[in-house]
Amino acid sequence: MKKNVLIIGAGGVAQVVAHKCAQNNDVLGEIHIASRTVSKCEAILESVRKKGAMKQEGVLAAHALDATKSADVADLIRKTGAEIVINVGTAFVNMHVLDGCIETGAAYIDTAIHEEPDKICETPPWYANYEWKKRDLCAEKGVTAILGAGFDPGVVNAYARFAIDMMDEVKSIDIVDINAGNHGKYFATNFDPEINFREFTGVVYYWEDQQWKETTMFASGHVWDLPVVGPSQAYQSGHDEVHSLATNYPQADVRFWMGFGDHYINVFTVLKNIGLLSEQPVTTAEGLEVVPLKVVKACLPDPASLAPNYTGKTCIGDLVKGVKDGKEIEVFVYNVADHKEAYEEVGSQGISYTAGVPPVAAAMLVASGEWDAKTMKNVEELDPKPFFSILDRIGLPTRKRIGGLHGEDTAWDA
Amino acid sequence: MKKNVLIIGAGGVAQVVAHKCAQNNDVLGEIHIASRTVSKCEAILESVRKKGAMKQEGVLAAHALDATKSADVADLIRKTGAEIVINVGTAFVNMHVLDGCIETGAAYIDTAIHEEPDKICETPPWYANYEWKKRDLCAEKGVTAILGAGFDPGVVNAYARFAIDMMDEVKSIDIVDINAGNHGKYFATNFDPEINFREFTGVVYYWEDQQWKETTMFASGHVWDLPVVGPSQAYQSGHDEVHSLATNYPQADVRFWMGFGDHYINVFTVLKNIGLLSEQPVTTAEGLEVVPLKVVKACLPDPASLAPNYTGKTCIGDLVKGVKDGKEIEVFVYNVADHKEAYEEVGSQGISYTAGVPPVAAAMLVASGEWDAKTMKNVEELDPKPFFSILDRIGLPTRKRIGGLHGEDTAWDA
Incomplete structure (x- = not known):
């Protein structure tokens, strides 16, 4: 204790x-x-x-x-x-x-x-x-x-473990993170912009066929039809949990998908191509050395400031595919959270x-x-x-759907 | 002397x-x-x-x-x-x-x-x-x-004076600046980015009906069909020469139009809306005070560096409308310049x-x-x-078209 x-x-x-x-x-x-x-x-x-x-x-x-x-x-x-x-x-x-x-x-x-x-x-x-x-x-x-x-990482790792425990063999783990909320700002990140953008400016690693593969941000997209938030465009992104799940379940393909709208992608692309998301310092004409990404962060809204006006829901879950009693099985384990309820309870988005x-x-x-x-x-x-x-x-109840995204919906322990 | x-x-x-x-x-x-x-x-x-x-x-x-x-x-x-x-x-x-x-x-x-x-x-x-x-x-x-x-300002002021001298009465001066060149970069400004963006982030002043009027950048667009470069999308912009011409010819409407492609507008809009074009300092999380626009400038290509690979032409001119011998008259006075020829002669774009x-x-x-x-x-x-x-x-020959944009094309002194 x-x-x-x-x-x-x-x-x-x-x-x-x-x-x-x-x-x-x-x-x-x-x-x-x-x-x-x-x-x-x-x-x-x-x-x-x-x-x-x-x-x-x-x-x-x-x-x-x-x-x-x-x-x-x-x-x-x-x-x-x-x-x-x-x-x-x-x-x-x-x-x-x-x-x-x-x-x-x-x-x-x-x-x-x-x-x-x-x-x-x-x-x-x-x-x-x-x-x-x-x-x-x-x-x-x-x-x-x-x-x-x-x-994510965290609950989604437990979702993967939970679904895999239901199977004899796991074949793939797709983690999908959709924020269908609206903060009403021109542009904002939900986390520290510095950490948020750093996730997306480098190589996107994923695990397939028992090896690390690489792609780039926004190169691999898929529309996921999720509970509550509905069909949502998402892109393969680099994310922490892929790196531990691939190590612990090397027999499974492991991918992470993050939802992005066209507006986010456009803003990200402009900032990245100009070099404003770089973590390497530049020197201004006046001789001041400064990391562009830190200036972008200073210009963007503080993520905490989004909370009071944030509406809508998030859906984050794992679609896990495998084999059980010789048959293919799909399980989707997920949570839906609500921005406004979060704000009312703890003052955060x-x-x-x-x-x-x-x-x-x-x-x-x-x-x-x-x-x-x-x-x-x-x-x-x-x-x-x-x-x-x-x-x-x-505050974060877990639900599951046996049979995949459109399978029967129950509480995780039902 | x-x-x-x-x-x-x-x-x-x-x-x-x-x-x-x-x-x-x-x-x-x-x-x-x-x-x-x-x-x-x-x-x-x-x-x-x-x-x-x-x-x-x-x-x-x-x-x-x-x-x-x-x-x-x-x-x-x-x-x-x-x-x-x-x-x-x-x-x-x-x-x-x-x-x-x-x-x-x-x-x-x-x-x-x-x-x-x-x-x-x-x-x-x-x-x-x-x-x-x-x-x-x-x-x-x-x-x-x-x-x-x-x-512009400069030669275009002389173009206006020249056209007005041909008339009994001037009614309007529209200065149009189209750069149909291609520098091959994702994004770059042709002048010091700091000065370039400052032109476009504030109020756009123009002179009509003998008074100052205001609009905002990219709010007022027009396709101008110019010699050599062809039909080109341009937007009313704030520019120095409007301020002297309106004072010297208060009876005329005076407007300035700058050509912009959709890509430029998109990049400009993203940077401006995020606050990265601001001339007012922000403070980073680390406590460094920095003017965002100066960081954008440090990230963008040095305008001088564009010269070696710049191709295509510019067309800048004045469409002046007025009255001569009781009849309406339009004169377009203009120059066409070539990026590659400029580089070959003086090493600049x-x-x-x-x-x-x-x-x-x-x-x-x-x-x-x-x-x-x-x-x-x-x-x-x-x-x-x-x-x-x-x-x-x-190196910058002047041509004119009596009858407007599609009028007879001659040297200015023909």
Whole structure:
């Protein structure tokens, strides 16, 4: 049994995590939140208090932290007595936070893969470049580290595991992420624009025929007819979970599909072709060195600011194909979330909500011992059923369709 | 008779000016070129020497100059003995260079209106905000200042004057600028992107029914069927010459039309809507203050770099309508230039060529005394015929069509 949570980061996802931890502080204990800018943490705590989100009286505290310094992370873990760290800071800090956890023995949970600022889309599988190099050390020290426990990666990894467990043999996993919401802005990204665009400017890796294959963004499109949101244009994109699922299920083809409208593609294409999405610095005529992508980020709306006017729904799920009792079988496991409901509950838009609720569910499973693995795990390596049970309860219910996208629709445990 | 020329600026237009001055140094005397970055001046002089452009032996020298300091400008004028200054530096330095000329008595020639970095598209008429405030001082001191003596503004002002002189009454002046060239890049501007975009992000002023009217960029389009380049989509744009022509010919409607393809408009619209064309600084997440437009400029190709592969032609002209002997009359006065020919002659693309040749013609007329006005003038206030004679000879021949766009085509003096 572990308790007391330290949340690292103070963006839109951290806000959801803080609200959800507060709603479950009977299980999780004290709630600490830390970021470079402590005022952003305080604003989140204020929002938690305003909603009266704390299930029972308890500690709710903000801290200033430079999470690129693992010694500082370790110090704060010791000072707060946190036994569970939920890292929802920028992807650039992951390895430093993980090191702080390994040093102190705290459990580590994140929602996205580590990135180095000057590199994009490195050699697959991505996890092998950074996180998995620490797997033996985690096992040796008995440190629990759950990688990629947001929605995608995260819940979709559990969806894959759940569907595969129903089969004798898995043949393919197609993860489809459609946001059919409308934020009313000319253009905005739902996550940190820097991280969002970095996903799409490099090589798109996917796994087919037991090998890594490559394509480019928007080169491979497909219209997916999904529950609630209907037929939606999506494109193969690079995404973290492809890299762990392909490693854990090498016999299956693994692809990730992200929904994009023509307008998004047009804006992306213009910015990319001009060089404005580059992570490499340019020098202005006045001699100022600046990374164009960081300027684009500064011009775009803060993803958190989209929440109040965001309407519509998201549908994210896994279409898994395989063989069961000698017959071909298709299972679609999915969730539908609503932007407006998310805002009303936790003051964030639906994309932040889907990313922020799952790591809290994971933390609750670490607290209860069910997912306290004492080693490093990707989500598909853990039992999905207790995860789904908590997600059902705290806002992201899982449904399934046996027979594929248009099969019979039931709750996952029906 | 004035002689010895000081060129200020070292971009693509300055290169053309230097070549053309060299080709006419029997009239113009010594040629000096000055810029903040002296190596850029030296590269231009090297290109002049390589082409063997000097008509006769003479001085050809480079100087370092911060043209935002009028005292430094005056010092360099005195040091070089220049009696004519051709200012083709950034539009932000105009008033400082003019002040240096007024202090020393040197003649001043520029090709674009003065701009302040943090303001765009100020109150019309634009010239009244800066340049014309110095008109009385120029007259008092006998200083010649010729404003806007590039192609547009510049030659097109002379086209208007020439056509109007053929009429008893002028009713409208439509200036049309079509670049039907192809530079082979995804996107590029033909001038400094910063100045280029600033022209299009603010209010579009035009003069109709004896008053200033306003529209926005790309709101008012028209297909103009021009000589050589054929039917071309153009849009009403804000442009310097509208502001002087409307003042000098208030009885005429005055509009400026710039040709744009759908691709240009799409890129412009995306950049503008995101805020990347803003001249106001933004602050990145890392705390760096930066003007987005300057970053866009740093990402786009240097306009001078387009020259080697630029193909196709430009057509720029004035369709002037009026009354002659009680009958309605239309005259189209125009020039066609060729990108490849410009590159072969002076190492620059056609847009720089059309902008850089006219101020040299103006300088030659100041040198000969024909345009040595001893006061401040816009080009339409000067006799166009000697200007056309020189332009015919040095690379930008003038043609006219009596009866409008599809009227009889002749040389201007036929």
